[in-house]
Amino acid sequence: MTLPHILEAEKKAIVDRWFALILATYPADAAQFFRSGSSFTNPVGQSISQGIDDIFDGLLAGAEPETFRPFLDSIIRIRAVQDFTASQAVIFIFHLKTAIRERCLGRIRAEGMLQELLLMESRIDELAVMAFDIFMRCREKLYDLKANELKDRTLWLLKRTGFLTEVEDMPEQTAGCGTNVKQTKEVH
Amino acid sequence: MAKLPKPSELSQISLTPPPKPWMDIVTEMRQGMYCHGAKGKNLAALELPNARDFKVADEDWQIPDDWRETVLNGIKERLEKFRTFHVFMDICVRCGACADKCHFFLGSGDPKNMPVLRAELLRSIYRKYFTTAGKIFGKTAGARELDIQALKEIWYYYFQCTECRRCSLFCPYGIDQAEITIIGRELLNLLGLNIDWIAGPAANCYRKGNHLGLEPHTIKSSIEFFLSDLEDITGISIEPTFNRKGAEILFVTPSGDLFADPGTYTAMGYLMLFHELGLDYTWSTYASEGGNFGFFTSMNMAKRLNYKIYAEAKRLGVKWILGGECGHMWRVVHQYMDTFNGPADFLEVPKSPITGTVFESAKSTKMVHVVEFTADLIKHNKLNLDPTRNDHLKVTFHDSCNTSRGMGFLEEPRYVIKSVCNHFYEMPEDTIREKTFCCGSGSGLNASENMELRMRGGFPRANAVRHVHEKHGVNMLANICAIDRAALPALMDYWVPGVKVTGTHELVGNALVMKGEKERTVDLRNEPIPGRAAAEEGGETDV
Amino acid sequence: MGMYAAFLAVAGLIVLAFLGVQAAGLHFLFGALIPYVAFLVFVGGFAYRVYLWGTSPVPFRIPTTAGQMQSFDWIKPNRFDNPSNGFGVVVRMILEVLCFRSLFRNTKSEIHEGRLVHGSEKMLWLFAILFHYAFLVVFIRHFRLFLENVPGLILIIESLDGFFQFGVPFVYLTDIMLVAGVLFLLARRIVLPQIRYISMMADYFPLFLILGIALTGILMRYFIRVDITAAKAFVIGLVSLKPVSAPEIGVIFYIHLFLISSLLVYFPFSKLMHMGGVFMSPTRNLANNSRMVRHINPWNPEVHVHTYAEYEEEFRDKMKQVGIPVEKE
DSSP: HHHHHHHHHHHHHHHHHHHHHHHTSOOOHHHHTTTTTTTOHHHHHHHHHHHHHHHHHHHHTOOOGGGGHHHHHHHHHHHTTSSHHHHHHHHHHHHHHHHOOOOOOOHHHHOOOOHHHHHHHHHHHHHHHHHHHHHHHHHHHHHHHHHHHHHHHHHHHHHTHHHHHHHHHHHGGGOTTTTTHHHHHHOO | OOOOOOOOHHHHHSSOOOOOOOGSOOOOOOOTTSSOOOOOHHHHTOOOOSOOOTTTTSSSSOOOTHHHHHHHHHHHHHHHHOOOHHHHHHHHOOOOGGGGGGHHHHHOOGGGGGGHHHHHHHHHEEEEHHHHHHHHHGGGGEEEEEEHHHHHHHHHHHTTTOOHHHHHHOOOEEEEEEEEHHHHHHHTTTTTOOHHHHHHHHHHHHHHHHOOOOHHHHHHHHHHHHHHHHHHSSSSOOOOOOOOOSEEEEEEOOOGGGGGHHHHHHHHHHHHHHHHHHHHHOOOOTTTOOOOOOGTOOOHHHHHHHHHHHHHHHHTTOOOEEEEHHHHHHHHIIIIIHHHHOOOOSSOBOOOOOTOOOOOTTTOOOOEEHHHHHHHHHHTTTTTTTTTGGGTOOOOOOOHHHHHHOOOOOOOHHOOOOOHSSOOOOOGGSSSSOOOOOOOOOTTTOOOTTTTHHHTTTTTHHHHHHHHHHHHOOOEESOOOHHHHHHHHHHHHHEEEEEEEEEEEHHHHHHBBOOOOOOOOOOSSSBOOOTTTTGGGGOOOOO | HHHHHHHHHHHHEEEEEIIIIIOOOOHIIIIIIIIHHHHHHHHHHHHHHHHHHSSSSSOOOOOOOSOOOOTTTOOOTTTTOOOHHHHHHHHHHHHHHOOOOOHHOOOOOOTTTTTTEEEEHHHHHHHHHHHHHHHHHHHHHHHHHHHHOOOOOHHHHHHTTTTTTTOOOOOOOOHHHHHHHHHHHHHHHHHHHHHHOOOHHHHHHHHHHHHHHHHHHIIIISSSOOHHHHHHHHHHHHHHHHOOOOGGGGGHHHHHHHHHHHHOOOOGGGGGHHHHHTTTTTSSSOOOOTTTTTTOTTTOOOOOOOOOHHHHHHHHHHHTTTTTOSSOO
């Protein structure tokens, strides 16, 4: 009997509990809604439930840290545009520890596997760090998007008023390859 | 709406303390969720009341002391003017069928984003001042005072509604939150409480003819810019006309397509198509806006901006009007224009000069959707199309809310896209056609400062795109809406990187084989067409 | 909170009727005066509300289109979800009113973990249909009491309703359906947090009231039997405007009648007016032919517009410079 075996046996209870703890970070009425529906009628709930399922399986399988990135991403990308602070957005990772302890601590202790549990918890901590990176990247992306929309508009304006073409005007372009104009624009 | 919980879940629910009634929860305005307040100069240009700059984050919004009276009189007036408003204020049974149909609720879980509750924000005021039960029983009857907090809350949530009408589809009584939002925003505008992303474009449109404030010479140079690109790409020189009297057709399209990618490529598609057909048409610099941000301000403002289209058609003496790809523009053209500014008795029933098809469905308004026009051309085999040029694209189609639920324009764009693309995949059934999910940025909410709002509101749409992206490798999201073209790129960038956004006539332009054109090696974006781009390297091209 | 208040209110009505009839002996008040007043309030109030809605014009033709519009002859229109003519609208309204079409659209069976699952969306539609039709049939069955000679149609409905012939007297299916419907609608308001969040006293009150009416009716039929002949004579007296005092019928009958009277009075002032409103909703009862037939706005206002002349005045020089034709050189 190994720790993954125990956790595997209790998977449904742990993941359900974890899901419930995550939903508890939402307003009560929203939480109940996120619990149900298909991936198209309730994308938030489905993304979270699929994401934590994958994370849990990955942990049991001892997957490489990088494999968790897409799973974490699918949850954090959503939380990054909801009303959460950075710590609130990533705290759900730690809820997995809570869920495991609540559901299996007795059994783990009885089997003398506290050591393994600590190792597993360290791996969960690693995920939390990665989650924070992902959260920051999402937020940066949001600011990028804001900035890019403004920048793109300004660029077009400059082009229309003729400022940018002057800057770009290089001899080989006059040969009649409009390609360069657009390509330069994208570089900016 | 959620499924009934299982017994095990029920036990958890009872542990949750009952949330406070919504009336007791003070709304906190979160940055990223709202747009900047309207600038005084824009309100003044539109002759709107209380023109002054206002900052949303400020405690004091600088509204007149008698604002409550203004709002209440405004409500009274609109109850008498709009049966929709009157009936919708009275008959909601709060069944909750609409609750989970709103993309903003789906993305946020914020209960005040449920359409029913968004309506209740205003309905509670209505009850307090206009119903007997509300006057007597107050809060017990679901009534509440109109205080500054309530006003700000209405502002906050009525600018978190994109007027997409998805709730209206599912409501057993057809209660349409879009209509309630429109009227709510009219009331807010009585106090000068608009957002600048709406007031600015509307002011531009009023004075200069289009949302972007492009002046006549700039419009011409914008289009000339496309023409030089087109000449490079196709080898064909195109010479459109502007404000030309005696043309058969006036063409009106959203100005966004003249200004920013990828809308510009759609505009290039129009230019190519009309040139190839030898269409006798003209652009107008005066009626240079198909869209109507006035519609997001008030009915009267919508009418004032819309006026130019018929006025210009009359001045130029055209026979009928052709309209470009745009969502809310077509809601206005289809459901409002004739009522606003008709009858268009100086025009003729539109008839395609190429196929002879008479557009009976537009016989009164006399304005035809360019996608209808093109679908008819393709059906009659009048276009020489090479869809293999779009073979590197796997395309899906996003129905715009307005053309779907305010018109029923579902098959025409699909027919056109399937005729010009070989790889087309539909998104899941619950997310397309009349059940389409909004881009999250409609009704004037496509500013940049509210990016979080846009991203969460657009998530249900993006999620469906992601599905076909993963399942079929879809890499192009086609649409027939200028706001989609402006807003979806950011949405895709955030949720589904690798999917680009295109107007339908960009796809048409790429597939269109023009008389006397040179070998096409690049598409309208000046990107090499895979398998044909060898020319740059001096290699062979396969055609 | 709204739920408790609503429950107490209905309980209060029951107590009031009980005391009024049993203790104070006000049979005539509860048996005749109040029902007459209630009926008048209902008819007058209902008509007035509909009249008020009717006085608000429909400035724009804004149907919510739920399918392909009428277009080319080679594109199949969805005639009823997106009607382009009066006939289509009539069918749409029939589907809406009789089949709860929009609510049904809400229903989506989906394959979930390998099996077919129906969300409670379908449940809402199902129980709403159940509730409304059961109510209708129960209402129609009551005509037996209003008419000297019971029409054949009512007898047929009765026999269908009591088809399974169990219990003494036969249990009417609609009695069960009505109570089940009310209980479901009540349960989802209590159990689903979202719905609980949006529910007010005005949502619970009519449910409790109708539940009270149904239960008193059932009590009378199956448990606390009342003198049915006397009741019928009494009701016929009522409807023929010759009310009689009939203390012998039993207090439960008066409670039943008082709750119905309360419902009638409450009706025009409440959300129950959706019964009339559903016919008046401009997103449903108009044809999507806006580009074919001009819709007239009776208050179409004069608005200040920016004319071409003003526009050219401002930009004439710029237009001329780039060769855009102008009206005035």
